[in-house]
Amino acid sequence: MSTAEATVSLNADQIAAFHRDGFLSLPALTSPDEVALLREVYDRLFASTGDTFRAGDHLGLATPDEDGRETLPQILNPETYAPELLDTQARVNALAVAGQLLGPDVTRAGDHAIMKPAGHGAPTPWHQDEAYWHPGYDHQAVSFWMPLQDTTVEMGCMQFVPGSHALDVRPHRLANPDAHALELEPAEAEAADGRAVACPLPAGGVTIHHCRTVHYAGPNRSGVPRRAYIMGFQVAPTPVETPHDYYWQRPEWYASEQA
Numbered sequence: 001m002s003t004a005e006a007t008v009s010l011n012a013d014q015i016a017a018f019h020r021d022g023f024l025s026l027p028a029l030t031s032p033d034e035v036a037l038l039r040e041v042y043d044r045l046f047a048s049t050g051d052t053f054r055a056g057d058h059l060g061l062a063t064p065d066e067d068g069r070e071t072l073p074q075i076l077n078p079e080t081y082a083p084e085l086l087d088t089q090a091r092v093n094a095l096a097v098a099g100q101l102l103g104p105d106v107t108r109a110g111d112h113a114i115m116k117p118a119g120h121g122a123p124t125p126w127h128q129d130e131a132y133w134h135p136g137y138d139h140q141a142v143s144f145w146m147p148l149q150d151t152t153v154e155m156g157c158m159q160f161v162p163g164s165h166a167l168d169v170r171p172h173r174l175a176n177p178d179a180h181a182l183e184l185e186p187a188e189a190e191a192a193d194g195r196a197v198a199c200p201l202p203a204g205g206v207t208i209h210h211c212r213t214v215h216y217a218g219p220n221r222s223g224v225p226r227r228a229y230i231m232g233f234q235v236a237p238t239p240v241e242t243p244h245d246y247y248w249q250r251p252e253w254y255a256s257e258q259a
Contacts, residue, residue: 004089006096018101022165022213023158025199026206029146030090035204038090039148041082042227045075046115052081061114061181062122071122072181075113078229085111090204091231094144097208098233101142109141109232116156116228121220123156125183126192128164130211131172132182135244137237141211148227152200155226156217158207159196164214172248182248184214192216 008029010018018024030038050058053075062072079085098106116122130139151157170188175181184192192214199207209215211234220226 004092006093007089008093008097010097010100015100018208018210021160021162023160023162023197023199023207023209023215025201026208027202028204029093029144029206030088030204032204034089035148038085038088038229039227041085042078042113042148042229045078045081045113046073048081054080059180061124061175062179063176065120069120070115070117071120072124072179073115074180077110078113079111090146094206094231095233098142098144101208102140102233102235105235106233107235109234111229111231113230114228116217116220116226118220118223118225121156121226123219124217125175125181126189126214126216127172127182127184128169128212128214129209130169131246131248133211134237135246135249137239139211139234139237141232141234142208143211144206144208144231144233146206146229146231147201147203148229149203149224150201151203151226151228152222153198153218154220155222155224156220157198157200158209159198159216159218160207160209161192161195161214162197164192165210165212167212167214169212169244169246170214172246174248174250188214 014024057076059074060070060072061074065071129143133139145158171185172182173185175183183189
């Protein structure tokens with residue numbers, strides 16, 4: 001891990017805004033030179049063949065289009081295949097900021113990368129991250145969503161519902177039986193549409209959101225791929241006496257832990 005010192009920190013107003021709204025947007029998490037290097041690594045990973053990855057680490061969050069092209073590919077644990085991702089100024093800065101938001105006991109919670117291909121990238125449905133997670137715990141975690149190119153609403157920037165992190169995990173469903181994405185039930189998604197705040201960003205900027213913040217990213221209708229790299233951080237999850245009823249989760253997700 002890099003021994004570099006953090007070069008980004010939040011002020012009191014920004015910390016208060018995060019805890020009020022459940023999300024925050026910053027114009028820069030790292031330097032343009034590092035963003036260019038990250039983009040090279042990212043493109044190399046997404047150009048890799050499927051047998052490069054362990055089972056479950058290269059997923060389709062949406063179904064292919066009518067021409068058979070991937071519309072929302074995701075790579076889990078990208079640092080496993082590109083260890084240089086663990087030694088970046090972006091990660092040092094993200095960890096420092098996560099500590100300001102969650103406290104000194106914050107640790108890494110895993111990375112992933114999502115691609116929206118130019119012209120046919122699918123939307124990421126309205127959801128809460130915690131809806132994917134183990135129902136035997138309550139979680140306190142944040143995600144740092146960093147685009148590797150300037151990202152507009154047309155390209156699929158992040159959108160959030162302010163204050164939704166104060167809610168319980170809302171009802172979700174599988175977006176498609178053949179894909180891996182969850183989405184809010186229709187009535188919940190319709191309500192979210194009416195309150196959305198879009199957060200376009202320059203390359204290397206970042207949005208930070210709580211694991212219960214309702215969020216969405218639209219389709220990519222531009223001529224440029226939308227590259228997003230996401231770093232997660234958490235404090236130790238809290239066991240609950242009665243597991244949450246996350247009926248939308250696939251049984252096999254936690255089969256080994258429930259056996």
